[in-house]
Amino acid sequence: MNTATTPAYETGIEMLRKVILAAASALPLLFGVQTAEAAGPAGFARGLQSNTGIRYIVARQATLAPFAFVRFCKDNPADCARGSGAPVVALDAAREGELRRVNLSVNRAIRAAGDGTGRDLWQADVASGDCEDFALTKRRKLIALGWSPRALRLAVVRTGAGEGHAVLVVKTSRGDLVLDNRTGAIKPWRQTDLSWVKIQSGDNPRLWHAL
Template sequence: MRAASICVLVLATAILPALPGGAVQGSGLDRPAFLEEKAPVLAPFAFVRFCLAAPSECAMKHGAGEVRDDIAADIAAINRSVNHAIVPRRDRPGQDLWTLSPWAGDCEDYAVTKRRKLIEHGLPARAIRLAVGLTPDGRGHAVVIVRTRNGDLVLDNRSDAVKRADEVDLVWMKIESADNPKWWYAL
């Protein structure tokens, strides 16, 4: 909860315009537990720069496309650990950087760090994806999605609780491919 207002992600938010009063279109609709890829879209520009700086983080993915439900405690521990290891801090305007394991950072830094820790813990890379959505106040926000048999789990720096995709307050915009991190899809 301590990082709830820290993440400001510079993205093309015209895809999902805000309604009067700051609400985001689609925020009150019933949503599925699994995120569904739609048309290909451009990756966030700062993610492209991240891939250039850390090419091993953007290599083709391997392994199963979902994880066992019995490792939920491990996933929650990693989410909590990273949430408490990074001090919330916004990037300077126009200087959006995605950084692994910084001492301070914003939502993208939490997300790429969690993805790395989950893979190091032995989870299959294909089951772990970065996604971007809009918060209720219309701000871009990056999270990690872990696919299980019962739904996509969301690891979010705004909360230590791991929730299914249909239980969070984000309006989904885009997600990285399960096979190739350089490919992204609209949601």
């Protein structure tokens, strides 16, 4: 008997055709042809890719702000006011130079020193301090220079060695750039050794989001 003409055989062929078509339609998603989210290793934050290939950090759900930051806001309400201005800074040569100068000057001006066992004190414009003090000072200085507060966000991260750390993230037309007191280099967030934990809202610095 010729099985190629039986109804069961034709049904099987049709089912196989549908499976192949479904797999083919999924290939763009699997290989990133469409705009997609990308997750890095060791808890790296996910990012959305724009048409130019630039990726930004994407916040997930609301989370608690660091308790020491809440205390900082109580003492420094102007640093924690709702943001205004553009959410993304157009990074031309002048702005890029300004960003590098602020990063380097603050890194040099503050002497790196921990808060001590059992203490976590967030401050800005100090002579000595730890990572979050560098980040808060950079944010304050950039705002004073006319940068949009909405584009300047503190982030809590972990270094490649697993240590808790804080940095300033600047949202620019070239992607999210990281200002880190450990280095004078300003890098795109995906080119750092950092694992991302939580980040401020650009619209309201008192609100934080998990990554």
